[in-house]
Amino acid sequence: MSKPTLHTCLSPALLHLYDVKNTIVVVIDVLRATSTIATALYNGAKEIIPVDSVERCIQLGKELECITAGERDGQIAPGLQYGNSSFEYPREFIQNRTLVLTTTNGTKLLHMALAKGATEIITGSFLNLSAVCYHLIEMKKNVILGCAAWKDKPNIEDTMFAGAVVSRVKEHFAVNCDASHIAQTLYKVARNDMFEYMKQNDASHYHRLMGFGLEKDIRHCLTEDIADILPEYINGKLVIQKQ
Amino acid sequence: MSKPTLHTCLSPALLHLYDVKNTIVVVIDVLRATSTIATALYNGAKEIIPVDSVERCIQLGKELECITAGERDGQIAPGLQYGNSSFEYPREFIQNRTLVLTTTNGTKLLHMALAKGATEIITGSFLNLSAVCYHLIEMKKNVILGCAAWKDKPNIEDTMFAGAVVSRVKEHFAVNCDASHIAQTLYKVARNDMFEYMKQNDASHYHRLMGFGLEKDIRHCLTEDIADILPEYINGKLVIQKQ
Numbered sequence: 001m002s003k004p005t006l007h008t009c010l011s012p013a014l015l016h017l018y019d020v021k022n023t024i025v026v027v028i029d030v031l032r033a034t035s036t037i038a039t040a041l042y043n044g045a046k047e048i049i050p051v052d053s054v055e056r057c058i059q060l061g062k063e064l065e066c067i068t069a070g071e072r073d074g075q076i077a078p079g080l081q082y083g084n085s086s087f088e089y090p091r092e093f094i095q096n097r098t099l100v101l102t103t104t105n106g107t108k109l110l111h112m113a114l115a116k117g118a119t120e121i122i123t124g125s126f127l128n129l130s131a132v133c134y135h136l137i138e139m140k141k142n143v144i145l146g147c148a149a150w151k152d153k154p155n156i157e158d159t160m161f162a163g164a165v166v167s168r169v170k171e172h173f174a175v176n177c178d179a180s181h182i183a184q185t186l187y188k189v190a191r192n193d194m195f196e197y198m199k200q201n202d203a204s205h206y207h208r209l210m211g212f213g214l215e216k217d218i219r220h221c222l223t224e225d226i227a228d229i230l231p232e233y234i235n236g237k238l239v240i241q242k243q
Numbered sequence: 244m245s246k247p248t249l250h251t252c253l254s255p256a257l258l259h260l261y262d263v264k265n266t267i268v269v270v271i272d273v274l275r276a277t278s279t280i281a282t283a284l285y286n287g288a289k290e291i292i293p294v295d296s297v298e299r300c301i302q303l304g305k306e307l308e309c310i311t312a313g314e315r316d317g318q319i320a321p322g323l324q325y326g327n328s329s330f331e332y333p334r335e336f337i338q339n340r341t342l343v344l345t346t347t348n349g350t351k352l353l354h355m356a357l358a359k360g361a362t363e364i365i366t367g368s369f370l371n372l373s374a375v376c377y378h379l380i381e382m383k384k385n386v387i388l389g390c391a392a393w394k395d396k397p398n399i400e401d402t403m404f405a406g407a408v409v410s411r412v413k414e415h416f417a418v419n420c421d422a423s424h425i426a427q428t429l430y431k432v433a434r435n436d437m438f439e440y441m442k443q444n445d446a447s448h449y450h451r452l453m454g455f456g457l458e459k460d461i462r463h464c465l466t467e468d469i470a471d472i473l474p475e476y477i478n479g480k481l482v483i484q485k486q
Contacts, residue, residue, distance in 0.1 A: 010397060014256055017395050152260050154253060156421045178399045181444040185432050186425055201424040 006136075006173035008145045008162040008180040010154040012109045015146065020116035024141050026124040026132060026165070027113065027233075029106030029148035030157040031205045032084045034231075035125040035221040036101065039086035041240050042128075042227035044095035048238040050107045054079060057102040067094075070102030074212030077102065085217050086127075086227075105148035110233060113146060123238065126161060126194075127220075127227040133168040135230050135241070143173065145180070156186070156203040157222075160194060163187030164224075194222040249379075249416035251388045251405040251423040253397040255352045258389065263359035267384050269367040269375060269408070270356065270476075272349030272391035273400040274448045275327045277474075278368040278464040279344065282329035284483050285371075285470035287338030291481040293350045297322060300345040310337075313345030317455030320345065328460050329370075329470075348391035353476060356389060366481065369404060369437075370463075370470040376411040378473050378484070386416065388423070399429070399446040400464070403437060406430025407467075437465040 007018050028034060037048055051057050054070060054077045061068035061081075069082040076083045080102070089099070106123075113121050119141065124132040136143050145165055147158035163183035166175065175181070190197035195218060198206040209218050220226075232241040250261050271277060280291055294300050297313060297320045304311035304324075312325040319326045323345070332342070349366075356364050362384065367375040379386050388408055390401035406426035409418065418424070433440035438461060441449040452461050463469075475484040 010253065011257060013260070014254060014395065014397075017256070150421075152257065153420075154257075154422050154425065156425060159421075159425055175445065176447060176450075177396075178393075178402075178444075178447050179397050181446065182397065182399060182402055182425065182429055185429055185444070189428050189432060201421075201428070202418065203424065204419060204421050207419075 003172065003174045004140055004142045006143045006145070006166065006169065006175050006180060007177040008147070008166065008183050010147050010159060010179050011149040011152050012112055013152040015109070015112050015116070018144050020113055020118050020144060022119050022142060023144050024120045024122065024136065024139060025113040025118040025144045025146050026122055027106055027110050027146050027148060028124045028158045028161050029103060030125050030161050031209060031221055032086070032217060033101070033103035033106040033148070034123040035127050036084055036086050036089065037123050037231050037238055038125050038128040038227040038229060040089040040094050040099055041231050041238065042229045043089055043091040045089070046096050046098050049098065049100045049236060050110060050238060051100060051102050052104065052107040052111070054102055057100050060100045064098060064100070066098035066100055068100050086220055105150060109146050109148045121233040122241070123231045124161060124165065126164065126222055126224045128225070128229055129164055130225045131228045131230040133165055136169050137172045150204060155205060156198055156201065157205060159183045160187050160190055195219055246415065246417045247383055247385045249386045249409070249412065249418050249423060250420040251390070251409065251426050253390050253402060253422050254392040254395045255355055256395040258352070258355050258359070261387050263356055263361050263387060265362050265385060266387050267363045267365065267379065267382060268356040268361040268387045268389050269365055270349055270353050270389050270391060271367045271401045271404050272346060273368050273404050274452060274464055275329070275460060276344070276346035276349035276391070277366040278370050279327055279329050279332065280366050280474050280481055281368050281371040281470040281472060283332040283337050283342055284474050284481065285472050286332055286334040288332070289339050289341050292341065292343045292479060293353060293481060294343060294345050295347060295350040295354070297345055300343050303343045307341060307343070309341035309343055311343050329463055348393060352389050352391045364476040365484070366474045367404060367408065369407065369465055369467045371468070371472055372407055373468045374471045374473040376408055379412050380415050393447060398448060399441055399444065400448060402426045403430050403433055438462055
């Protein structure tokens, strides 16, 4: 039997080049949406509803009487309650609660994958790297590692994460995809100290988040397997997938 | 005075994200269009007219009574005279002659850059790496390293070349561009033996060209500075830029 395929899509603006149908799409937005999603679900959140605008976040928060969260330019967006940091969602706060989270790049990619008929949409971050890899190997289906990027420009951290997945699962897939190999090379070079790699290479998000005083957040989001659950997007909500 | 900017655009499908106006665009199509262009001009070709279809190539060849060249699936395209290999264009053949060359990925990017108002369009390949770098440093203008890619999917060899340029010119530019840093990392890893890197990492063009028996072509196209001239696109033709 031939192996399923694996591709890395470095930007939502390239998603149309890939065959999304009958494919598992891993949405990757390392700094910080998919890291925060992994953390909140790991800490017991009932579900997370990703939306693409502050307005929609406020509206849904009222309708569902739930927590609203999102940032613009490093600050909690006006009208919302919380920000994009994993540290705002400890178990004692988030357990059994619903979170409406506004993100731009990640939510856009997620909705695109949905519209194009993905079989399954999960989210990936270093915090739940092993859960993602284990699942992909188990499923034996075609995979697209979808980097949320930054306003459609490829970024270092999402590409690094794609490379981390490639390096762990490649034996189980046919990887006829240069972007996957480029991502893996990046990960191999950076893996010993990803924070330092981002600093040395002037990563755009390193600069942006350090400017907001968020070194602790960056370091947290680059830590492997500390919230090792599998978020799946079902009926408009991200929940932990039942194995 | 602030430094000019440098960006790497990994695919023509991402060019709209960059500010092309008042910018030098380096069109990169390492396997094999921009390598063949460098070789033919280095060997004395009068000019090269890049066109995007076999039909247009045949038509112009008749009108101008010049050499027509281009391949489809590793064979000289029906109706054309020569192929895409540098080895077909030695000095004794090409000197003072006009070549109409049909390429798909590279020509598309070149026309896009032109339509978006690039100040200057030059072509880059490992064969003329130093000429490109020297020129970019001299000009002190904003730069976009435009990878032609393969049907809009980023590829290893064009990204490696962008990384080679970044590694040589970065001190002279503001490089707020993750793709440029990813490209540079790729080049640093691969540079000692780029052919071996492409082989080990299942580069898509490595497979495609090896399948056509073109190992010699791949190795040639990965050799630095053996046709070290600067092709510039002026009035629809690629010619050696006068310094």
